[in-house]
Each structure stands twice: as C-alpha cells, then as structure tokens.
Amino acid sequence: MKVGQMQSESHAMISIRPAFVEGILAGSKTIELRRRFMDLPVGTTLWIYSTLPVGAIVAVATLSNIDYDKPEELWRKYSRDVGIRDNLFDAYFAGCQLGVALRLTKVREVAPLTLETIREIRGVQQIPQVAVRVSEQEAVRFTEGSRLALA
DSSP states (O other): OOGGGGGGOOEEEEEEOHHHHHHHHHTSOOEEEESSOOOOOTTOEEEEEETTTTOEEEEEEEEEEEEEEOHHHHHHHHTTTSSSOHHHHHHHTTTOSOEEEEEEEEEEEEEEEEHHHHHHHHTOSOOOSSEEEEOHHHHHHHHHHHTOOOO
C-alpha cells in the first residue's frame, strides 16, 4: 500500500516483550497470545513495540487472523506457533475463561522508532501495555520514521 492509500487501512500498535519479538522476527513465533484484545479487523497493520529495555517499534506485521477461544483450545490449535512452553502458557492464562490468538503474517523488521519518537508522534507519554489504535496521520509518520516502504 502507498502512504496515500492509508485512509481505508487499519493500524494499531501492540506491545510485546523483547524475547517474544525476537521469536516473531525469527519466524518461530507466528501467534501472539492475549488474555484480552481490542476489536480490530483482519488485515490490520500491527506496529510491534518491543517493550523496555528495547523501548522501540522494531517491526510491522499484518494481523491475518484472530481466534477467541478457551485457553486449552488455543493451546491445542497453536502450541507449535506461540513460542512458549505449556507451563508458561498455563500460568499466563490462569483464571482466564477466554483467550485470544493473533496470527501475525508479513512480518518485517523496520528501522527502530524510539520511545521518544513514538511519544512525539502520538503526543502521549505512556505506551499502552496491550494495544492501541494508530491514526492515519500517526501511521504515515511511523512509516516515514521507520523507513518502511509499504507496498
């Protein structure tokens, strides 16, 4: 997609721990798990923020599927794609009736957008712990700052 075509596109920023971001970039982790998640359309461009100590957007991916299910069903379906062991999975979903599996495709590493740059672009001090929608204007600035050529 070209920058001028972003009007109809959906963008969001998602916060992920650095170790999991490494797995996503390596291709060994294609499913991101969440206890809850915002309502986003399939096809959304996800700007991947690697939490501190990295503190930067380091990748972009396409949200190609969202699956809400019982945690045991998510494990049955996606255990090979989540990048964690069953004991960590169980601890993460303890007490949770419904979980979310996000399939990430078209993952691309980008020139890092630092925490300071993100704060400047978004006009906020806090980076959301889960995910947040990104406006068209913010997406354009993320694209420019990350030197990403969206095609």
